[in-house]
Amino acid sequence: MTVLSVDGLSKTFDMHVLGDTQVVGLDDVSFDVREGEFLAVVGESGSGKSSLLKCLYRTYDPSSGEVVYHSPDGDIDLASCPDRTVIDLRGDSIGYTSQFLDEIPRVPAVDVVARPLIEQGVDREDARSVARDLLSALSVPESLWQAYPATFSGGERQRVNLAQALAPKPDLLLLDEPTSALDPDTRRAAIDLLSTYLGSETTVVGVFHNTDVVDAVADRVVVLDDGRLQRVVPTEAYDEEVVLG
């Protein structure tokens, strides 16, 4: 079953501050995402990977095309639905995390991770317990759980960020390079967690630049080049392409 149908998605930025220059982020991208699959988005820097995820989450307003989310309550075009529909979906079905943790100061790591669960109505202590399990699985030292992430290293912050995104097990999870700052051991822990913590109910679209992560978790690979879709291939086929150069 298809959970997301991306059709003719384009994004052009009108930069008024640069003398009305137009910058093309995405150009006529179409692909489907199947329910429960793990789709990796790969490509060179500037190929449009992050723009694609931001268009799916509506942090970017798509210029044209459709992003139809086949939700249990019916089809919703994420490219054109009202802002309030997006807010509701973000609250209970669609999660997103970027490379950079964006949190209010002075909230302890464990509460940063527990927050989305509490907002969904999970009991505060139950939510903290899930948060502690996730931080532990990602090897965040216990001494940091009550500390403020603003003071953490890049890798530690990224793990808090990833734990927060995983915690509510959204139906659709958009991950933008969530492991870029992690060392190989922690990256493996993150890979394990992606496959063990998330069940088959969660569909993931993720941007990764480490091929080991793609190999370990992705079912299919979307290859972008200069804002255009090159191809969508099963992970094994993509591996062969990489090996054969």
Added chain:
Amino acid sequence: MTLLEARDLQTRYGPGCPRCVESTGDRAGTNQCPHCGSVVACADADLSVEAGEVVGIVGESGSGKSSLAELLALERDDDATTAGEVHYAGHDGNLLEVDYETRHDLRTGEIALVHQHIRDGLNLEFTGGGNVAEKLLSAGQRSYEDVRARIRELFDETEIPVARMDDPTSTYSGGMQRRVQIARALATDPDLVVLDEPTTGLDVSVQARVLDMFRRVQREEGVAAIVVSHDLSVVRLLADRTLVMRHGRIVESGLTDRIMEDPHHEYTQTLINSVI
């Protein structure tokens, strides 16, 4: 559920003339009418707020943010001429035109304003507890014990030391005074709180604490909020949706992260690119 629906809000200072609105705003590049000299502080403003939602209003000084917020909080400025409609769930008609009593009931019950200037919202000679008590009493509470208990609860919730509740508000720090304002606003369990420049005059460390406290309480209580700030980071932390104002007009609105990362309007792009 839509809590508040506002249409065509306008605040004008000065005599006014038939060409005031068309001669001001974003395209005209000014909020002052060249024909009669009136200042159109805000005009053509439409917005709605859902229950439990946080809407941010950003713009530079003089863009009309506070004028708009005051209309939404049913605050009346006798020097200004106002127009437009504000509809509120559970009430018939245009709230800008209701009688004094209905307006008083709304402002002591369902809609609360946290003033930008602490002195406009608090009597600094009163005790901290007294400032909160005044709001409870004007909303009709009479039991001394109930009022004291509610103040303790609110101080606790807004992180003000309960032991200080009988000290004059003038002896409180700036951050504590701001928290008393918020405690006072929340006292009667409003559905909507309008915060005008909630971090003005506070140190950065105190700002974070006030914002964090407000965000926690806002979510726990499910109260909707309109947050007015010239500071994009305040709105980024609190608001689901954001309106950008310039020369008395709303020039752009959308999801807060969309406004920050994919600003469409030329002015919003300049604003986002000016953040230091």
